[in-house]
Amino acid sequence: MSENLRFVIAAVLMAGGVLSGAIAILGVFRFRFVMNRMHCAAILDTLGMAGILGGLMVASWSASYIPKLLCVLLLLWVGSPAASHLVGRMEIATDETASEHISTGEEKENGSV
Numbered sequence: 001m002s003e004n005l006r007f008v009i010a011a012v013l014m015a016g017g018v019l020s021g022a023i024a025i026l027g028v029f030r031f032r033f034v035m036n037r038m039h040c041a042a043i044l045d046t047l048g049m050a051g052i053l054g055g056l057m058v059a060s061w062s063a064s065y066i067p068k069l070l071c072v073l074l075l076l077w078v079g080s081p082a083a084s085h086l087v088g089r090m091e092i093a094t095d096e097t098a099s100e101h102i103s104t105g106e107e108k109e110n111g112s113v
Helices: 004-029 034-060 066-095 107-108
Strands: none
Touching: 004 034, 034 066
16 A cells, blocks of 8 residues: 555544544533433544544554554443443432433333333
């Protein structure tokens, strides 16, 4: 792959990752409810880091760096949903006003919907 083409692809991937990260950070500060903030943070973890790490893979184009960056990306993709799930469960369990903001599915079981 030519050097210029590799640079353009890496720059586009990294710029997309940084842009999605900036939008996600703005969303974290804009929203008030924890579930909405968690959703924005998950976008940063998955989409933003995938773009940035993909750009780094294309930029390095080295057989020693690409597997390491793929492992980091895989770790982020496995860890982020698990952490988001735990934060969401804790929020539902501890916030008395959570039912005003979200539907937990208990309404259907109780027949109150």
